[in-house]
Amino acid sequence: MTASEVKTIVVLGSGPAAIPVVRQTMVNLVLKRDNLKIILVTPNSNFHWPIAMPRVVVPGLVADDKVMIPLAPTFADYPPSKFEFVLGKASSLDPASNTVAVELNAGGSREINYHTLVIATGARARDDMPWKGLTTAEETKQKLHALQEQIKNAKTIVIAGGGMTGAETAGExxxxxxxxxxxxxxxxxxxxxxxxxxxxxxxxxxVKSELERLKVKLIPNSTVANATVQGGDTILELRAADGTTRSITxxxxxxxxxxxxxxxxAPKTLLDSKSYIKQTNYLQAEGHKNIFVIGDAGSLETAxxxxxxxxAKHLIKALPLYIDGSAVPVYEASDKPIFAVTLGRSRGTGQMGTFKLFSFLVWFMKGRYLGTDYAHLWAAGKKTMSTTFEK
Ligand SMILES: Cc1cc2nc3c(=O)[nH]c(=O)nc-3n(C[C@H](O)[C@H](O)[C@H](O)COP(=O)(O)OP(=O)(O)OC[C@H]3O[C@@H](n4cnc5c(N)ncnc54)[C@H](O)[C@@H]3O)c2cc1C
Known part of the structure; x- marks a missing residue:
């Protein structure tokens, strides 16, 4: 088989969306054929597990290796002719020539040609916070440890942002x-x-009453307009909705x-107005059938x-059909709100549609372990929240 006869599937990203696709496509498709290969491109040598991060920032509660899990062992058994792990980040994409340029962690760059591209590059947290992985595994660990040290020594800790991450972190x-x-x-x-x-x-x-029960002070209708570090203190300028300002330390x-x-x-033509990649109902990039998009980077559903x-589960089924030239099934996107918010280590709340979830159920399903009991299996591509794959 010549190199030009090999169909290369390039996967960008190694988060919760990408890794099950890599593993399941490898064992069920690529290893069974002699003309397929996967190249995984990611700057982070670890699988990063965001769901537990609101608890992980509390020093001494969760070991690093429960949430930052080395990927190399997952791929150790794959033959080099079938699999390549490239530590680097995609820096440009040219759909016309089916080429992605990669900025390598080790320095320098490389161009990779694909037959099929899977974009699963996700999203990062603002302000370089390790809620999501920073670019590399080393940077992520360093930032996390610095935060834990600050938290350990702090008298006052301020969290800005009343979304799920902010509320859960305040709860922890x-x-x-x-x-x-x-x-x-x-x-x-x-x-x-x-x-x-x-x-x-x-x-x-x-959420409000549970946080108040834990003696968290809530400052509503306000944003942090400025944060200035002065020695060991951070001076925060708060701006209220009525325009008034005040400082806290x-x-x-x-x-x-x-x-x-x-x-x-990605080229601008592939992006929507908020810089998410426009996905069709087939999870393909608009106008490019050989580019699939999954997870937080895509526009179709919330992150x-x-x-x-x-x-990811849909793509695991769709990829073999696509590779064989068959029609790809339609993905049914959902706009029904389903979420669970952990509020400390014994309580929580959440919603399914308009139905409110019981505190005990949220604790039992999520808050007990925050997924740290199965994140290593997700990192190996063998399990997701709802599915355990056969291999
Ligand atoms: C604190 C927190 C708590 C959360 N809790 C929940 C929850 O309880 N329930 C829930 O359903 N969701 C939750 N989420 C959301 C969930 O974590 C994300 O939806 C999920 O991580 C998305 O997975 P992903 O693989 O698409 O992207 P990501 O997890 O963002 O992974 C992206 C991957 O792409 C890599 N990458 C980035 N740039 C490039 C590039 N240029 N080239 C190659 N690779 C690249 C990254 O290194 C990473 O490996 C939470 C998120 C946070 C931050």
Whole structure:
């Protein structure tokens, strides 16, 4: 078989969306054929597990290797003729020539030609926070350890952002510290209540009352307009919705104000107005049938692991059909809100459609372990939240 007869599937990213696709496509398709190969491109040598990060930032609670899991052992058994692991980030993409350029972690760059491309580059947290992986495994660990050290030594800890990450982090820190009067925990959030639509008022009120029970101080209708580090302190300038400002001083500051899609490498024509890659109902990039897009980087659904999982599972079934030239099935996108918010290590709330989830159920399904009991299996591509694959 000559190199030109080999069909190369290039996968960009190694998060919850990408890894099950790599493993399942490898064992069920690539290893069974003599003309297929996978090249995985990612700058992070670890599988990063965001779901547990609100607890991981609390020093001493969760070991690093439960949430930052080396990927190399997952691929150790794949023959080099069938699999290549490239540590680097996609820096540009030319769909006309089926080529992706990669900036290598080790320095230099490389051009990779693909037959089929899977974009699963996800999104990163604002302000270089390790809620998601930073570019490399080393950077992520360093940032996390620095935050844990700040939290350990702080008298006052401020979290900015009333979304799920901010609320869960306030809950974890409140559970560990403020409910026992050990440290002051403050959550600054932009609306009157934590979370935002489509969360119902009832769920949002539960978040507020649970955090207050943990003695977390909530500052509603406000944003952090400026953060200035002065020695061991961070001076935060808060701006309220009515335009008034005030300052508070913290020794640890954790912004949790949203995500930015990792799509800078893609041509502008592929992106929507918020820089997400425009996905068709077949999970293909608009206008490019040989480019599949899954997970947070895509425009079709909100950025949740649940959607990343559903899209990955769909692609695992669709890829073999596509490679063989058959029609690709339609993906049924969902706009029904489903989420669970952990509020400390014993309680939580959440929503399914408009139905509010019981605190005990959220603790039992999510808050007990925050997925750290199965993240290593997800990192191996063998399991997702709802599915255990046969191999
Ligand atoms: C703190 C927190 C808690 C969360 N809790 C929940 C929850 O309880 N339930 C839920 O459903 N969802 C939750 N989410 C959302 C969930 O984590 C994401 O939806 C999920 O991680 C998306 O997976 P992904 O693989 O698409 O992207 P990501 O996890 O962002 O992974 C992207 C991958 O692409 C790599 N990459 C980035 N740029 C490039 C590039 N240029 N080239 C190659 N590779 C690149 C990255 O290194 C990474 O490996 C949470 C998110 C956060 C931040």
């Amino acid at each position: 820190l409140g559970f560990e510290y403020s409910q026992h009067g050990k440290k002051e925990i403050i959550l600054v959030h932009t609306e009157a209540l934590p979370l935002s639509a489509p969360a119902t008022d009832s769920v949002r009120k539960s 913290a020794q640890a500051y954790l912004p949790a104000t949203g995500i930015i899609p990792n799509t800078e490498f 949740t692991a649940g959607h990343a999982e559903a899209q």
